[in-house]
Amino acid sequence: VALNKNAACIIIAHNHPSNDPxxxxxxxxxxxxxxxxGKAMNIPLLDHLVITDSGYVSMKQLNVFTSFESNEKKGGDNNEKKQLH
Structure with missing residues (x-):
């Protein structure tokens, strides 16, 4: 959809019915x-939000992007789960 609509950026969100963000x-x-x-299409992903009844978590704020982007530069793959503080 982002490509078809000539989007400047992408923000995605989904819910966790378990209420664990x-x-x-x-x-x-x-x-x-x-x-x-998104990078390949020049449409950057700005954030991915996880929504629950009690609020939301921003993967950008959790530095999830930084984690796998820095790992890409090293040529590795990072599948570790980020923990909330």
Whole structure:
């Protein structure tokens, strides 16, 4: 959709019905894939939000992006789960 609509950037969000806002490994992997595709299309992924009844978590604020972006520069793959503080 972002490419078809000539979007300048992407922000994605989804809910966790469990009410645990911690990003899962799959959430982090999807974020990494969308970020990589966005970069290839010159449409940066700005954030991925996990929404619950009690609030939300920003993967950008949790430094999830920094974690896998710095790991990409090293040529590795980072699948570790980020913990909330």
């Amino acid at each position: 911690a990003p899962s490994n799959e959430d982090i992997n999807v974020t990494k894939k969308i970020s990589t595709l």
